[in-house]
Structures are given as structure tokens and as C-alpha cells.
Amino acid sequence: MKKKVIVTIGRQFGSGGHEIGEKLANALAIPFYDKAIIQMTAKQSGIHEELCELSEETATNSLLYSLSTGATLWGQRGYTENDLPLTDRIFIAQADVIRQLANQGSCVIVGRCADDILRENPDCIRVFIHASMPFRMNRIEEVRGLSEDKAIREIRKKDKKRASYYQYYTDKKWGYSENYTISLDSGEIGIDNAVEILKKMYELRADLAGV
Secondary structure (H helix, E strand, O other), X not given: OOOOOEEEEEEOOOOOHHHHHHHHHHHHOOOEEOOHHHHHHHXXXXXXXXXXXXXOOOOOOOOOOOOOOOOOOHHHHXXXXXXXXXXXXXXXXXXXXXXXXXXXXXXXXEOOOHHHHOOOOOOEEEXXXXXXXXXXXXXXXXXXXXXXXXXXXXXXXXXXXXXXXXXXXHOOOOOOHHHOOEEEEHHHHOXXXXXXXXXHHHHHHHHHHHO
């Protein structure tokens, strides 16, 4: 019997992390979760979907949460959920959704600190996708039709937001190799080769159930 495996993908903006995740999920015939998590979070929390989307990769400057046990700190310090900033409440609701998805079975989850939320999950492969600025710049220019200068500004802006969000909610450095099972340079190896490497890792991990 195959073992359940969850693949989480963190990614630099423009590195193709979403595309790699979607292609991997299709190749393995397992669910793929990215933007759909916003809808699930909104439905489960009762917070409007637009607010959930606006809070994406936005960190406040209030409390720092550790979700290592799945428990929230307000229970330990006398806070109630309603005392928390909206972005923090959305993050906690989103973390609950991510854990539920991981419990349901094998899947690919992109972004949203999923690697850290599931860091105690032995079934998880934590991936980070990165690439050189020229590679990412060319992708953004093609996909969004931006000029070179605008593409560079967009990349730096998005990367800064992702790094800030990740560090705020995990107390770790975004993109640091020690936080992940594997880090891949999509510009060097190519999108499809990255998919093949992760597919092989998935299959090896899944087959360990029979050892």
C-alpha cells in the first residue's frame, strides 16, 4: 500500500513554483491546492473571501504565532480570537484548512507557510523553488506583458512581501535551505525537469510504506 505524501511548495515570484506544483499534481493524479485554499478558508471561517484574498502574504506587526502544536497562543496568554488582527485570524483559519487537507490524503500545496504549518508531519516533502533574476524577469515579462523595469520591481515587491509574511508567522528565514527538504533552481534545471525530480522524490517516499 502506498504511503500518503504531501508536497508543499514555497517559491520566489516568477520562478514557476505554481506551474511546477500543478504539473506535479497532474502527473501524480493527486489534488492541487493554491488559490482554492482562499475559498476554503473563507467558507470555514465565515470571513469574506475578498478579505481572505487581500490578506494573502500580508503580515501585521502585532503578535507572533507559533503553530507547532496546532494550538494558538491566545489560549495561553489570555487573548481571545476576536482580539487578534484580521490578518492573523485569517492565517490561523488558513492553517487549519491546510492541516485538514494534509490529513485527507496526498496532495500538493503551494505557498501560505504550508511547509512550516506541516513541519511535524512525517508525510511532508518541503520544496522551495528559486531562480535567477533574468529567468524570473523573462517569465514575468511574457506572462504579464510588463517592461523590464516593471517586471524587476514586481519581483522585488512580491519577494519582499513573501519573506516578511513567512518570517512573521514562522520566525524563520524564507528560502533558507535548512527549512526545506529540497531546494531547486528552476532556471538551471527547467520547469519540466523540476517536476520529474519531485515526482521521483514523491514516489520514493510513497514506496517507503512497504519497506
